[in-house]
Amino acid sequence: MANRAASDRPPIVALIGNPNTGKSSLFNALCGGQARVGNYPGVTVEHKTGRMLVANSAFKSIELVDLPGTYSLSARSADEAVSVEVLCGEMPSVARPDAVIVILDATNLERNLYLLSQVLELQIPTLVALNMWDRLEKEGMRLDAEKLSDSLGVRVVCTSASKRIGIAELQSALLELLDRGPGADSQGILERSALASATFPEAFRNSVDELEAWFVSQGCPLQRFQIERLLIDDSQAHSHRVIPKRIASAVADRIGQTREHLASNGVSIPLFETRARYGWIKQRVAGVVERQAREQRVSTSDRIDRWLTHRWFGLLFFIGLMFFIFQSITGIASWPMDGIGFASQWLGQQVESMMGPGPLRSLLVDGIIAGVGAVLVFLPQIAILFFFIAVLEDCGYMSRAAFMMDKFMSALGMSGKSFLPLMSSFACAIPGIMATRTIENRRDRMVTLLIAPLMSCSARWPVYVLMVSAFVPKQAVLGGWVSVQGAVLFAMMCLGALVAIPVAWLLKRFVFPGEPSTFIMELSSYKWPSFRVVAMRVWERVLSFIARAGTLIFVTSVLVWAAAYFPGDHSLLDQTTAKLETEQASPNADPAKIQAWTSQVNQLKSDLIAKSFLGVAGQWIEPIVRPLGWDGKIGVAVLASFPAREVIVATLGTIYSLGGAQDETSDGLAENLRSATWPDGRPVYTLATACSIMVFFALCAQCVSTLVTIRRETNSWRWPIFSFVYMTTLAYLGAWIVYNLMSAWLVP
Amino acid sequence: MAVTTLNDLQAGQSGTILDVEGNDSLAARLLEMGLIPGELVEMIGQAPMGDPVEFSVVGYRLSLRRIEARRVRIERT
Numbered sequence: 029m030a031n032r033a034a035s036d037r038p039p040i041v042a043l044i045g046n047p048n049t050g051k052s053s054l055f056n057a058l059c060g061g062q063a064r065v066g067n068y069p070g071v072t073v074e075h076k077t078g079r080m081l082v083a084n085s086a087f088k089s090i091e092l093v094d095l096p097g098t099y100s101l102s103a104r105s106a107d108e109a110v111s112v113e114v115l116c117g118e119m120p121s122v123a124r125p126d127a128v129i130v131i132l133d134a135t136n137l138e139r140n141l142y143l144l145s146q147v148l149e150l151q152i153p154t155l156v157a158l159n160m161w162d163r164l165e166k167e168g169m170r171l172d173a174e175k176l177s178d179s180l181g182v183r184v185v186c187t188s189a190s191k192r193i194g195i196a197e198l199q200s201a202l203l204e205l206l207d208r209g210p211g212a213d214s215q216g217i218l219e220r221s222a223l224a225s226a227t228f229p230e231a232f233r234n235s236v237d238e239l240e241a242w243f244v245s246q247g248c249p250l251q252r253f254q255i256e257r258l259l260i261d262d263s264q265a266h267s268h269r270v271i272p273k274r275i276a277s278a279v280a281d282r283i284g285q286t287r288e289h290l291a292s293n294g295v296s297i298p299l300f301e302t303r304a305r306y307g308w309i310k311q312r313v314a315g316v317v318e319r320q321a322r323e324q325r326v327s328t329s330d331r332i333d334r335w336l337t338h339r340w341f342g343l344l345f346f347i348g349l350m351f352f353i354f355q356s357i358t359g360i361a362s363w364p365m366d367g368i369g370f371a372s373q374w375l376g377q378q379v380e381s382m383m384g385p386g387p388l389r390s391l392l393v394d395g396i397i398a399g400v401g402a403v404l405v406f407l408p409q410i411a412i413l414f415f416f417i418a419v420l421e422d423c424g425y426m427s428r429a430a431f432m433m434d435k436f437m438s439a440l441g442m443s444g445k446s447f448l449p450l451m452s453s454f455a456c457a458i459p460g461i462m463a464t465r466t467i468e469n470r471r472d473r474m475v476t477l478l479i480a481p482l483m484s485c486s487a488r489w490p491v492y493v494l495m496v497s498a499f500v501p502k503q504a505v506l507g508g509w510v511s512v513q514g515a516v517l518f519a520m521m522c523l524g525a526l527v528a529i530p531v532a533w534l535l536k537r538f539v540f541p542g543e544p545s546t547f548i549m550e551l552s553s554y555k556w557p558s559f560r561v562v563a564m565r566v567w568e569r570v571l572s573f574i575a576r577a578g579t580l581i582f583v584t585s586v587l588v589w590a591a592a593y594f595p596g597d598h599s600l601l602d603q604t605t606a607k608l609e610t611e612q613a614s615p616n617a618d619p620a621k622i623q624a625w626t627s628q629v630n631q632l633k634s635d636l637i638a639k640s641f642l643g644v645a646g647q648w649i650e651p652i653v654r655p656l657g658w659d660g661k662i663g664v665a666v667l668a669s670f671p672a673r674e675v676i677v678a679t680l681g682t683i684y685s686l687g688g689a690q691d692e693t694s695d696g697l698a699e700n701l702r703s704a705t706w707p708d709g710r711p712v713y714t715l716a717t718a719c720s721i722m723v724f725f726a727l728c729a730q731c732v733s734t735l736v737t738i739r740r741e742t743n744s745w746r747w748p749i750f751s752f753v754y755m756t757t758l759a760y761l762g763a764w765i766v767y768n769l770m771s772a773w774l775v776p
Numbered sequence: 777m778a779v780t781t782l783n784d785l786q787a788g789q790s791g792t793i794l795d796v797e798g799n800d801s802l803a804a805r806l807l808e809m810g811l812i813p814g815e816l817v818e819m820i821g822q823a824p825m826g827d828p829v830e831f832s833v834v835g836y837r838l839s840l841r842r843i844e845a846r847r848v849r850i851e852r853t
Binding site: 139262330339549 | 799802803810824825832834837841
């Protein structure tokens with residue numbers, strides 16, 4: 029297309045296919061990992077675009093848009109609706125694609141061709157990537173790709189994305205397709221008469237003709253496929269972005285009348301479409317696929333399934349696996365965590381040695397390094413958690429977990445499909461809430477969405493780990509196999525999920541009564557997880573965690589520092605600190621002087637923080653949090669962590685760093701917490717206080733991003749407010765109960 | 777050669793699909809997922825709590841709840 033080659037905009041190519049066809053691998057292979065993950069405006073279906081660099085062609089690069097994996101373009105769920113909107117050019121942020129690559133699973137051609145038959149209706153240059161080509165033989169099948177290409181009228185390239193076979197061929201085929209452009213050649217676009225819609229009942233086709241003319245007369249021309257979708261699909265699934273408000277009710281009337289007319293002419297909506305398309309598919313694949321009679325061969329995958337979904341063994345394995353994951357997170361991560369903790373302390377010491385005492389040094393060391401560093405320490409654990417989730421998803425176990433949990437989940441008012449969003453919420457509630465988009469049933473979706481923030485997300489992890497490492501004894505029980513710390517962490521991870529059970533039941537019973545849902549789901553074959561796909565997912569999540577630490581947590585750290593630093597007069601403290609540091613640095617330091625000045629510095633620090641804005645706020649809040657066993661500092665830290673839970677660690681880091689460590693040899697926040705005391709000398713933090721803080725954070729809704737995501741997903745402020753109120757109430761009650769029970773039992 | 781539904785198959789038993797009952801979006805979804813008349817279906821197994829059920833159809837594994845499986849009429853083979 030000469031005109032586009034001359035313009036600056038790179039061509040846009042959409043990538044679409046059924047779930048589990050190796051679409052992520054193909055996407056990564058095509059654009060070499062240069063992907064950006066974002067959201068479509070207005071809806072939060074994940075949106076991945078990548079840039080494919082091409083040498084020796086009219087375009088420097090091609091913009092690749094990865095559409096959600098879907099079985100059809102019948103806009104039944106939000107994922108499917110997004111794909112239709114992007115492909116029809118209705119999505120404001122994405123121009124109508126210049127070409128589409130449809131990925132077909134070669135081992136499951138008929139079902140995959142259903143989506144292709146719909147994509148072809150869009151009249152966009154189309155290319156087929158016939159993936160998993162290498163697995164055909166194992167499945168006892170033979171497929172003539174050239175014949176398929178002739179029979180479909182679309183170019184077919186055989187690929188094996190996971191082994192990077194056929195990628196170069198696919199790229200050059202794509203370039204050829206784009207170079208020709210839609211005007212120059214009919215390649216990749218079928219004649220109307222060759223489309224599956226040509227086999228729709230005549231009455232239906234006539235109605236679409238009439239509607240097409242009617243929409244033009246209303247000044248709102250629509251593509252045929254859009255009109256067909258309006259007629260066939262449940263009207264609630266469409267965003268109706270393209271239909272101007274002024275004619276919306278006229279359109280609804282018109283569609284209703286046409287449906288009645290069609291029904292009286294014997295066209296059964298929506299079933300006729302599926303039948304017509306499969307008729308078309310049967311014709312196209314005749315003589316193309318050769319299959320040894322689909323014998324009742326038990327595959328390795330089925331054999332594995334027999335065990336992993338076994339009545340008892342399957343459930344035991346599931347529980348054991350979850351336990352193993354949480355145990356290994358605490359085990360493996362401790363080494364890199366020590367490294368990061370050491371690095372941030374070293375950085376703080378370097379800054380201290382280069383600058384004299386003063387507000388700027390305090391901001392850098394006590395505000396930024398102590399605050400952000402306290403959160404970054406948890407990066408290894410978060411990476412490991414995401415690693416496990418990515419592996420389970422990629423190897424196919426995640427869908428088995430949904431399969432096993434469906435009966436249980438449907439008793440709670442959800443479906444097995446709620447399991448994946450809830451499981452992802454253990455990493456972060458935001459992708460979890462977004463993943464509820466794949467649940468078609470509204471009631472299931474709302475219940476899942478509202479309890480997802482109760483799952484123990486990775487932002488709680490820093491709080492748990494800090495409290496557990498500081499206050500739970502480092503012991504192993506049961507012959508050294510189970511560490512007490514790991515077990516407490518596991519219990520904390522489970523708490524939110526356990527509380528979610530009655531909450532879900534109540535929501536289902538009183539807030540969302542409604543019709544039952546369905547559970548129609550593909551169970552993909554087990555396979556070895558792809559290193560690239562797993563690495564890519566972990567990398568994306570790690571980056572977004574660092575971005576959060578660099579922005580939200582950075583800003584909060586600075587604000588908390590300012591609130592704890594001002595309005596006191598720090599000149600005496602700075603002078604004393606300078607004297608102390610000079611003395612410490614001198615070769616013949618006087619230990620008596622050092623000790624005197626150290627205690628003076630600590631005294632000054634805690635006086636100053638008590639008089640600061642934060643200290644005053646702490647005195648106000650103390651009566652409210654006192655029943656939970658907290659002091660004002662904890663109360664303030666909890667308040668300050670409203671933007672994000674993990675901020676509490678940063679805030680405590682700043683408060684105790686500013687407030688002065690009681691002990692000069694202390695190494696880190698955990699030590700500072702252990703040595704914090706009430707005015708009468710009793711330690712602030714007991715095991716009961718630590719547990720009360722953990723329980724509060726397990727149940728609270730301290731996360732602005734989650735609340736904003738709920739607002740976006742439900743399109744109403746009602747639900748985020750509802751979530752915040754119910755979760756904070758639960759958190760306060762839970763923390764109160766735990767504190768009182770534990771203080772009663774643990775008193776010697 | 778008995779006409780029955782997918783719900784009545786035991787693990788390892790199979791049948792040929794006759795049709796999908798009903799004319800709603802659930803029926804359309806079942807067809808979209810490949811439960812097309814003439815295809816062979818085998819019951820693979822059931823979830824630990826008896827529901828849902830795993831089937832093998834058009835070369836892949838599909839999970840259905842029993843209430844959905846009841847919609848698919850088959851002829852035993």
